[in-house]
Amino acid sequence: MELTVESLVAELGLTLVSGLQSAQAHVRWVHSTELTDPTPWLKGGELLLSMGIQLDGPKAQRELIERLADHEIAGLGFGTGFTHKKLPAALVTAARKREFPLFEVPYELPFIAITERAFAQLVNERYEMLQRNMVGDVLAEALTGHLYPEELQARLRPFGIGEQVAVLAFSPPDPTAAAALLERILEREGVHNLVAIRAGLLCAVIDADGLTKAVKGDETGDRKAGGADHDNDPIALARKLRGELAERFGTVAAAASRAAPTHSLRLSFHEARCALEAVRLQNGDAPEVASYKDLGAFQLLLSLQDDDALISYCRGVLGPVEQGEGEYGDELLRSLDVFIEHNGHWEKAAAALYCHRHTLRYRIRRVEQLTGRDFSQARDRIEFWLALRGRELAR
Numbered sequence: 001m002e003l004t005v006e007s008l009v010a011e012l013g014l015t016l017v018s019g020l021q022s023a024q025a026h027v028r029w030v031h032s033t034e035l036t037d038p039t040p041w042l043k044g045g046e047l048l049l050s051m052g053i054q055l056d057g058p059k060a061q062r063e064l065i066e067r068l069a070d071h072e073i074a075g076l077g078f079g080t081g082f083t084h085k086k087l088p089a090a091l092v093t094a095a096r097k098r099e100f101p102l103f104e105v106p107y108e109l110p111f112i113a114i115t116e117r118a119f120a121q122l123v124n125e126r127y128e129m130l131q132r133n134m135v136g137d138v139l140a141e142a143l144t145g146h147l148y149p150e151e152l153q154a155r156l157r158p159f160g161i162g163e164q165v166a167v168l169a170f171s172p173p174d175p176t177a178a179a180a181l182l183e184r185i186l187e188r189e190g191v192h193n194l195v196a197i198r199a200g201l202l203c204a205v206i207d208a209d210g211l212t213k214a215v216k217g218d219e220t221g222d223r224k225a226g227g228a229d230h231d232n233d234p235i236a237l238a239r240k241l242r243g244e245l246a247e248r249f250g251t252v253a254a255a256a257s258r259a260a261p262t263h264s265l266r267l268s269f270h271e272a273r274c275a276l277e278a279v280r281l282q283n284g285d286a287p288e289v290a291s292y293k294d295l296g297a298f299q300l301l302l303s304l305q306d307d308d309a310l311i312s313y314c315r316g317v318l319g320p321v322e323q324g325e326g327e328y329g330d331e332l333l334r335s336l337d338v339f340i341e342h343n344g345h346w347e348k349a350a351a352a353l354y355c356h357r358h359t360l361r362y363r364i365r366r367v368e369q370l371t372g373r374d375f376s377q378a379r380d381r382i383e384f385w386l387a388l389r390g391r392e393l394a395r
Contacts, residue, residue: 019101058090081107160192208259
């Protein structure tokens with residue numbers, strides 16, 4: 001479970017006097033201090049504990065809260081029974097004005113008890129992160145496409161994944177923070193899974209054979225009364241998971257692959273990933289959960305089962321840039337990718353790249369010179385867009 005000011009205060013039997021919403025942010029570390037301005041030695045995300053020995057007036061108390069809030073400190077536990085018999089009114093008023101998490105630490109509760117409780121939780125978080133990195137290595141190996149079906153099955157069996165799999169992909173603001181919650185939800189739903197972060201996405205490889213139970217009773221979206229199309233079960237589950245992740249982390253994009261044999265895991269991963277990308281590139285409203293129905297031109301790339309053929313095509317199109325400009329070739333291709341995604345709009349593409357439009361024009365002209373193409377022509381833009389997407393699939 002993620003350590004937050006809210007969870008720590010509740011575990012200690014204390015009460016927040018301000019900043020309930022802000023208290024849900026992750027606590028990175030815990031420090032005790034009596035400095036009037038400790039922020040030069042802090043990175044943000046810390047929970048501070050203080051008895052306010054130097055906060056002898058309302059002005060100093062207000063200024064401390066302002067500094068901590070501006071520096072994105074997680075919260076302040078204020079010890080009473082020493083210099084201050086109760087929480088100073090100016091401190092409470094300033095904290096409520098900034099919606100900054102503040103709670104009283106009574107005389108009977110030593111700071112060391114708080115730090116020990118917090119550190120134990122942080123150690124558990126580090127252990128969970130190590131485990132997740134190891135799981136990520138398993139997924140990375142599975143996605144190489146170099147494992148025999150029997151080997152792939154053996155890698156996934158410890159996670160309870162059988163002969164049918166599906167991949168769910170989510171794009172929350174902070175995939176690392178969302179991973180633990182996703183695991184807990186899937187465990188609650190009784191779905192065997194492997195959760196890892198891959199290609200910047202929060203991914204769940206799930207045992208598709210157990211999905212009917214997981215989405216039982218969900219009559220929205222793709223499920224129909226009287227039974228469900230098995231291919232749609234991953235979509236229904238992804239919809240449920242996306243909703244709970246969004247409640248905690250805000251806007252979350254989601255995609256789901258179809259259920260498929262385990263040896264097709266790599267294709268399932270790219271199906272979910274490409275569906276998410278295809279929806280992102282669309283103009284207009286996106287579906288709640290992207291799927292194979294939204295793949296569009298990506299379907300052509302995914303249908304190329306021969307990786308060597310896909311790599312050969314991408315090199316044939318992109319090779320002159322990659323080989324002709326060395327390391328700068330990647331920057332040229334990234335600029336071209338953004339330029340195409342913005343439909344050739346110079347101002348918008350330059351803004352997305354954080355460069356001047358003249359710089360972008362130079363880069364696009366250089367690609368045209370290297371390849372002999374003309375990106376004012378739709379045909380050349382489409383061919384390069386496919387090659388850029390194909391390069392991602394072949395990596």
